[in-house]
Amino acid sequence: MEVNNSGRAGYITNSTLVSKKYETGKNPSFTQSAETNALGDQQAQASSTVSISGRALMVSRLFGSDAEEPPVLSSVRGNGEYMGVLPHHFLTHDDRNLLADIYEFAQKQGADLRHVDMLATDLGSYRKYDNGSLMGNFNDGQQYDSEGRLTTVSFTDADATTAEHIQNSDAFSSTRIDQGFLRYTLDPGHGIGRSSNFEFLEQMVSRFSTKGNDTTPLDPKFSTFAYNENNYIMHTADEVTLNIPRDTSSAEEDTSREALMADAKALPQQLNQSLLEAFIGKNDEKPTERSFIIKLFDWLKPPANK
Structure with missing residues (x-):
């Protein structure tokens, strides 16, 4: 066989x-x-x-x-x-x-x-x-x-x-x-x-x-x-010759995440600068720092139930 x-x-x-x-x-x-x-x-x-x-x-x-x-x-x-x-x-x-x-x-x-x-x-x-x-x-x-x-x-x-x-x-x-x-x-x-x-x-x-x-x-x-x-x-x-619909939400999310991570890399330097300025009396909050912190908490918080 x-x-x-x-x-x-x-x-x-x-x-x-x-x-x-x-x-x-x-x-x-x-x-x-x-x-x-x-x-x-x-x-x-x-x-x-x-x-x-x-x-x-x-x-x-x-x-x-x-x-x-x-x-x-x-x-x-x-x-x-x-x-x-x-x-x-x-x-x-x-x-x-x-x-x-x-x-x-x-x-x-x-x-x-x-x-x-x-x-x-x-x-x-x-x-x-x-x-x-x-x-x-x-x-x-x-x-x-x-x-x-x-x-x-x-x-x-x-x-x-x-x-x-x-x-x-x-x-x-x-x-x-x-x-x-x-x-x-x-x-x-x-x-x-x-x-x-x-x-x-x-x-x-x-x-x-x-x-x-x-x-x-x-x-x-x-x-x-x-x-x-x-x-x-x-x-x-x-x-x-064929228009293929694309889901852009994931691409936009990736772009947003990349921008957030870039801001995160600069955060230590920004915080150090803020602490130094607070120590010497310059404690006015910068708009850019507040904007980043708000974005960070918005990104980390769980989505609201629909």
Whole structure:
């Protein structure tokens, strides 16, 4: 067994299973009889690589190693109780059949199956939110930064090129991967939240299409996996176009407090001067000193109950 990226136990693929049989009461060792060695050699020659079926891989990796395939759930539209359910449960029967084939193909090609896991997650999320209709588009002209400047996103140059290749390919019109999902995830405003690798997606669009190339081996680079990071570019407009109301009370309070603290630093010198003047007979109170003392007591006293 192995543990996949979601923390569930899964099957180890491309395993070689060799069965050894020994006579009752005999402990196998390197000093076994020639007969036992010959039997072991024959069994070793007869052993072969056992591949888990694509369907078993799909169920194991998406729903749990010991789970049965669950029923298909409808979108969360009108079914709020489904909001916390994992996206995989919303995959349609056609989605699951396709993913089973992709898992089997990826396994045979030696790819890291997490590439398929991420594709399944994106497709499941698309189904969960009513084929994406419940999800807003980041580039809808409604996103602003804290200063009121419009923000938009775009793909990196590499991903933008791959997205264009997919949409303009001959395989796009006949691929088994839902075209609505492809248009959705290849749109930067929606694709900002994707998990799947566009280059891997391009290979799957071509492979599972009547017009695609179903003989070209999968690129060896997919034998390793890395999570998508920094896969989009954020753009911020220069001009402020949204007036954001601001609470200035805290800023005014901070300014008042700073002025009060500045006065407090000068207080010892002022008091010393007042005491000296009182001692020599100059005891007329200065307006500035009285003003500061009044401010100090006003600031320290608790607020009146409203």
